[in-house]
Amino acid sequence: MEASVCPIDAQFSGQISTLLSPPPLPQVQEYFEALVTERQCHLKVKTDGKHGKGVYSEVDFQGDDLVLRDQMLVGAQHSSNKIDCLVCSFCFQFIGSIELQIGRKLYLEELGVSAIDECGSSDDMGCSSSSEKTCIPQDSIQSLMNGSLQLPYSENFPLPSVVPCPGGCKEAYYCSKSCAEADWDSFHSLLCIGHGSSSPNTEALSKFIKHANETNDIFILAAKVISFTILRYRKLKAAHVEQEGKHDTSNACDSCIFPLLLEAWKPVSMGFKRRWWECIALPEDVDSCEEAEFRMQIKNLAFESLQLLKEAIYDRECAPLFSLDIYGHIIGMFELNNLDLVVASPVEDYFLYIDDLPVSQKKKAEKITKIFLDALGEDYSISCQGTAFFPLQSCMNHSCIPNAKAFKREEDRDGGATIVALQSIAKGEEITISYIDEDLPYEERQKLLADYGFICRCPKCVDEAS
Template sequence: MTQMIYSSLLRRYHSIVNFCFNFSLLLAVSSSILKYRKLKVAHSEEQENKPNVSGIPYPSLLLEAWKPMSVGHKRRWWDCIALPFDVESSDEVAFRMQIRELAFTSLQLLKAAIFDEECKSLFSLDIYGHIIGMFELNNLDLVVASPVEDYFLYIDDLPYPEKKEAEEIARPFLDALGDDYAVCCQGTAFYPLQSCMNHSCSPNAKAFKREEDRDGQATIIALKPISKGEEVTISYVDEDLRFEERQALLADYGFKCRCPKCLEEEP
């Protein structure tokens, strides 16, 4: 039984370490820090004769900087993550505690890279758990063009002296990557508009991402006519699943669906 938890955690450990340095997750914290610094400079210029006497470095500015990340539905990662198929329900508490410990280890890596004393509240385990949980519950798959390919295309357009120097510097990287340098990057992203949309098992819209799109953007498209004032809904799960299966998956989001389709199919 313990071995089953351990094997599952090994896979999850690989996932969380990658998650820590996933661009979207790193951006959630680092962009908030950068925005806070810009707001602080602007505020200081306006309030040169009004020092912050509270001893707290502009806490309202930090809240303002954090706003883009505050719109998603957030539960702590170790609370909302679905129980893997190879973990018995009797081991759920132990599994979630170990996931929490993995999140703590991941957080230490992030703090070592970008910790800012004035923004230390962003580096608490509770906040970090909510950030990962936000991506767990709100993420959407995406594909973006290879930044490495764009870089080499940029080099090709340089005038000769600069181009030759840049090619000499970049050659080892190109040789190491081989043909993979042009492979598109695949991952997940957090879209504030999509994250604000409620669920329905009979949705009138969906978040759409075409395979050929390489710009990192997503589109919400209507599945049926939507009247003025009608709520736009999307499905968080496969709406073709049976009632019991849909409800089980939606339990991770912390609610029981009561949409017209579920009310009609409920035993």
């Protein structure tokens, strides 16, 4: 198979290599100092550790102390998870109501079943006889979704009302107007397929999204990074033109364009490491003698996706962002940092609450709720799941005897990352987390860590290796 050749890589090779060069250390230091101040945490990012960047404590922490609440730079819910829960497309908290969450999931599942089961094994209520789950009449599902059926005690689990996308795409929903605006300004205005989109070609955008959903939804994250950079560039340019006293914001001098693009790209430049097709772990079913072919296929897939994205949101002044080299580095950033986005489902809390009620109340409530719980089956409480890039958490190095861990507390109901201390951590000590299940045997740990491109030599590994 031929390797893809991207004309933009050749045309803008100088600018691309500047964008991909590690930022100067003082700039890195300044960026992370500003971030630490914004997050109001007592941490310091050092750039000279034995594993590159690392996060260090600036105070003494006790076990269970909150070390960091990190906000994501960019994140997305997995496409397949969108059936299971309706969350804010910006902060990822659950929205609507317990009834809407349950009704929507049953409705979408039913649609899926009907689509697969077109050849007629449905009963009178439109339910597939092959489904093992309890079927619910369509009108009950509709009543849940339109709010005319209120489940007992659901008022104890209020969720924010659903705010639709201002661009009218019916794909993105929010918990508030401020989240809708923030998403629009930072990412979505260019990636919206609604009538209000700023994308010059929403048809191409739909094709890009379809391709990502069918191949790898990591491309959606990469598109968000590119959109974020273009929109940041446009804001920086407008501010620059205004500062220069010009009135037409479309007129920045040519020599200003690239420095402004470099500035817009800065938050991303702090995170990327290697190209996706070079760092992706070889799947178990691919033989090592087929490795080169596999990596080339991955590169070609990325090129295919990039061409669709380019057709949809290309901006001449930001042309280097549409190079395959840049695209590969952006995707590699998610591959190597591999930070999960998880938000627990309030539907789980709701059913647990019903289960814990005094017997008589429970019996009464279950007369209404049981049918829905049975229909949802084992998947009744699937959390919101996705991938995100957290700028500070992604500077934390791994240890198999970590002193901190990612842990969502009761109050952490959005997509932010929470790191808590597992033990006392003295001022000046490095904060480490485990990227894997640290209780696995040595060989298995090393195998999983190889996906992150390193061999762990923490005291536990050194001890177990000898």
